[in-house]
Amino acid sequence: MKKSILAISLMSVLCSGVASANLHINGFASIKGGMSTGSDKSLYGYTNEWDFKNESLFAIQVRSDLGDRLSVTAQLMGRGSNDFDARFEWAFLSYELTDNMTFNAGRLRTPFYIYSEFMDVGYAYEWSRVPRSVYGLGFDNIEGVSLYRTDQLGQFDSTLQLVYGSFDGEAGFGPTQLQNLAGLSWQLGQDWYSFRAAYFSAKVTIDTLALNPLLDGLAGAGLGALVREMNFDDDKGTFFGLGLTVDRENLIAVAEYNKVDVSGSLFAKRTNYFVSVGYRINEYTPFISYESVDRKAKSDIYQPFLPVLPSPGLRELVVGTIESQAAKTNTVNLGLRYDFHPSAAFKAQYSSEKNKISDQRNDALVVGVDIVF
Amino acid sequence: MSYVKAMLAALLLLSGSLVAEIAIIVHPGNNASVDQSELNRLFLGRGNSFSDGSRATPLNLAEGVPAREHFDTQVLNRSSAQLKAYWSRLVFTGKGTPPAEHPNAAAMKAAVAADPSAIGYISASDVDDSIKVVATF
Numbered sequence: 117m118k119k120s121i122l123a124i125s126l127m128s129v130l131c132s133g134v135a136s137a138n139l140h141i142n143g144f145a146s147i148k149g150g151m152s153t154g155s156d157k158s159l160y161g162y163t164n165e166w167d168f169k170n171e172s173l174f175a176i177q178v179r180s181d182l183g184d185r186l187s188v189t190a191q192l193m194g195r196g197s198n199d200f201d202a203r204f205e206w207a208f209l210s211y212e213l214t215d216n217m218t219f220n221a222g223r224l225r226t227p228f229y230i231y232s233e234f235m236d237v238g239y240a241y242e243w244s245r246v247p248r249s250v251y252g253l254g255f256d257n258i259e260g261v262s263l264y265r266t267d268q269l270g271q272f273d274s275t276l277q278l279v280y281g282s283f284d285g286e287a288g289f290g291p292t293q294l295q296n297l298a299g300l301s302w303q304l305g306q307d308w309y310s311f312r313a314a315y316f317s318a319k320v321t322i323d324t325l326a327l328n329p330l331l332d333g334l335a336g337a338g339l340g341a342l343v344r345e346m347n348f349d350d351d352k353g354t355f356f357g358l359g360l361t362v363d364r365e366n367l368i369a370v371a372e373y374n375k376v377d378v379s380g381s382l383f384a385k386r387t388n389y390f391v392s393v394g395y396r397i398n399e400y401t402p403f404i405s406y407e408s409v410d411r412k413a414k415s416d417i418y419q420p421f422l423p424v425l426p427s428p429g430l431r432e433l434v435v436g437t438i439e440s441q442a443a444k445t446n447t448v449n450l451g452l453r454y455d456f457h458p459s460a461a462f463k464a465q466y467s468s469e470k471n472k473i474s475d476q477r478n479d480a481l482v483v484g485v486d487i488v489f
Numbered sequence: 490m491s492y493v494k495a496m497l498a499a500l501l502l503l504s505g506s507l508v509a510e511i512a513i514i515v516h517p518g519n520n521a522s523v524d525q526s527e528l529n530r531l532f533l534g535r536g537n538s539f540s541d542g543s544r545a546t547p548l549n550l551a552e553g554v555p556a557r558e559h560f561d562t563q564v565l566n567r568s569s570a571q572l573k574a575y576w577s578r579l580v581f582t583g584k585g586t587p588p589a590e591h592p593n594a595a596a597m598k599a600a601v602a603a604d605p606s607a608i609g610y611i612s613a614s615d616v617d618d619s620i621k622v623v624a625t626f
Contacts, residue, residue, distance in 0.1 A: 142580050177581055189583035210583060215537060218584075225582070233582035240577045264584070266535070273535055307529065399570070455570040458552060488577045 138181040146238045148484030159478040169196035185212035218264045227301040230359040238486030244465035247390040249407035254287035275303040290325040294318040312359035322348035351380040366396040384411035384441035401453040413442035444472040460487045512613045513624040516605040534585040547588040548609035556612045
């Protein structure tokens with residue numbers, strides 16, 4: 117509800133400004149088709165039947181300079197996975213406090229990762245998609261405010277972003293509310309390389325629909341202490357990320373690492389990273405990347421309660437629920453970007469993911485075109 | 490004597506493709522000096538002022554104009570596709586807009602001559618006294 121009011125008010129600002137304001141309209145699109153190589157190898161939403169919808173998207177961005185350092189930006193995006201229903205991916209007001217400092221307010225992309233803010237703009241990078249293992253928090257946007265500041269520190273370009281806001285939506289486990297989401301990202305670089313660090317924290321409350329019967333049962337059995345260790349009830353969530361980029365002559369290398377946890381919940385401690393190397397040969401950029409996901413289940417939650425859990429069945433259910441949060445996968449990607457047109461790039465990428473717990477291998481082959489206009 | 494002249498002429502012809510093909514130009518009243526790293530900052534949206542602190546407005550030639558290609562590859566050290574990808578990162582995060590484009594040298598000279606904050610470039614052979622050359626590449 118709040119979102120639609122925001123969207124409408126921004127739209128009215130945009131529309132009323134058409135006649136007088138300085139309007140910039142840009143767009144981007146990805147048209148992608150892909151499939152997995154076997155009926156039991158589904159990955160990234162692809163099955164072994166060709167699918168042209170799953171990762172395709174269209175977006176229009178409108179930015180209106182209202183003068184006196186004030187501007188408004190809105191991005192309307194339709195994703196194939198959502199039947200191309202267009203929605204405001206982000207919509208915010210910007211006020212230039214000084215030449216190197218901008219204040220933003222509205223629906224913003226949270227700068228968790230290096231590519232956070234343009235992860236949907238396929239044209240901006242080599243891969244067919246940002247590495248899911250690392251870009252897999254489950255939500256990307258917040259409603260709030262941010263301060264963006266650039267500085268020249270000796271030979272280095274510094275970019276600092278401070279963010280404060282909240283999230284209310286779906287992020288994997290069920291209806292999720294993140295309150296007091298606050299943090300910063302800082303990037304320091306020179307012409308051909310940059311380092312980046314990010315830290316965010318929030319109060320996390322999730323209505324874990326599938327777990328509620330179990331949690332209710334435990335509470336009824338007088339095990340409220342165990343319920344509090346498992347559920348997401350105003351628990352502290354933290355995100356810590358590091359990144360490195362190199363773009364020198366024809367070599368492109370990127371690496372990112374992050375750690376995510378929600379204390380006082382059954383959320384498995386996540387450690388993710390990827391390393392990617394590409395090499396430009398005129399219009400062709402072949403690349404290879406490796407991704408890793410490691411989610412460690414919090415076995416120490418249930419251990420003290422094992423003697424007091426009333427039945428073996430319940431014990432099994434509690435242990436199983438907590439242990440099932442564990443995951444361990446490695447993914448190898450091989451691909452090629454071909455700049456066949458000044459505004460469009462053709463890409464092909466093969467991804468193979470190995471689940472080290474089930475020993476299952478999943479894969480997907482995707483080809484497509486990324487465009488900016 | 491004529492032998493030396495002939496030698497020099499031959500050298501100039503041979504090196505013609507390597508020297509001073511484009512001129513970086515500013516308003517005649519602009520006393521700022523620029524080097525390649527500063528041009529990089531200005532034309533990649535990392536900075537918006539000259540070394541003396543006054544505001545700078547970078548101007549591009551349109552894609553497809555030979556001097557543009559020369560500027561992109563020799564001064565910014567990037568291919569046109571790389572630059573497009575670079576700008577798409579800024580445009581779609583609302584953090585910047587690429588320099589305004591002018592279709593040819595005449596339009597570029599007119600724009601630079603009219604704006605004390607402007608900085609652009611043209612093929613060296615198009616230079617006249619309506620603008621001031623601050624560097625050549």
